[in-house]
Amino acid sequence: MHTTFERDPLDVTVAAWATQVPGATEVFRRHRLDFCCGGQRSLREACAARDVDPDAVLAELQQLPRTPMQAPPSTTPELIEHILRRYHDVHRQQLPELIRLTDKVEAVHRNHPDVPVGLGNLLRQMHEELLEHMSKEENVLFPMLRAGGSAMAHMPIRVMRMEHDAHGEQLQRLRALTRDMTPPDEACATWRALYTSLSQFVDDLMQHIHLENNVLFPPFERT
Template sequence: MHAVNTPHSLAPVTPLSADLAQQSLGEIAVALPGATAVFRRLKLDFCCGGQVRLVDACAAKGLDADALVTELKALVRDDLAPATPEPAALVDHIVSRYHEVHRAQLPELIRMARRVEAVHRDHPHVPVGLADHLERMNEELCDHMAKEEGVLFPMLKAGGHPMVGQPIAMMRHEHVDHGEHLARLVELTNEHTPPQGACNTWRALFAGTAQLAEDLIQHIHLENNVLFPAFESPSH
């Protein structure tokens, strides 16, 4: 994988508190990637109406604030890999923590990117081309993950295969492409840093692209440096 810049210099965001119900919709949208999809489904305005506390927004809509807080807390990801990286357990962790999360992350990021590019098309720092780039990443990642789940991972969970080196080599090669896409993502988002005065949607979008980048880097690391070497010849 090509070296990519890990997200830094992010615009400060309000950290999530233990009592999500008392935080504003805008604060939660920016601090918790994935929350925007939940708010959109429930028709809660986190952009223009982002200053409203979650508990008040729920009261106005007749929603159960406790149930919504429970749903939002479920979006906080457990990054802890198995203590003993037995291949089957590690594969299951990769699929649940990264594959399933990427599949949920990218469509929402694409939707927000299209909105930001349209609404702020006259802004000098609008991320032109970001939605298209995320579309390409989504297509290639979904294809890559389907090959892993359909061919390579079953081999690894079964203990390996004499020909396993070929699909591993192919996945490593595709990881290099993903690294190049991440480098381009850093360029398009100014290192995931929204401009001064950006709306909540723009800030949530860049918080989400930063999370995507971190997730994908860790995802590739676990495969390249932990999972795959156990099945490769020492000459690799």
């Protein structure tokens, strides 16, 4: 293993695995284990919630290559800038294109039994709510954290966490509508491109929420 946990590794939180062990988040994605919104669950609890064998997941984690963990930016302003450039800016580009592709697939293949009916409406809702969420972070919370935080930061952080939970629920709906982004064998190039792009968006949003919930927020919640 890459790190030494003083307790049973199955009792270590998923967030601790995700932040301390390189490659852990990929294992969690593969098993659909929530390491962003549900990061404070133990590995044992997260596996039980998904009906996944915890010993099998632990074995995979322990087989990961022993490479150094790439640390997130070391200061709060650097981490915030990374989140803004890598995730906020990217989400603003991703969602309009995803909506365009979805509208095309739903229209052209509306009679296909596997067409993701309702996906366009879900993505529009996510787009609207993410834009509002990111605006609140950029205009209220992030300036507060850049300035060093205060007891006043607790409430907006709590609100952001609640909204992250809502985003996580939407991702579950997205997976259900698309059968985990699995196109039918006869799917056209646009349908396949849509699901490839959706998979990237899901990965990006989960990593975005993970960085905020498990790296950026906790130091300010302890003050």
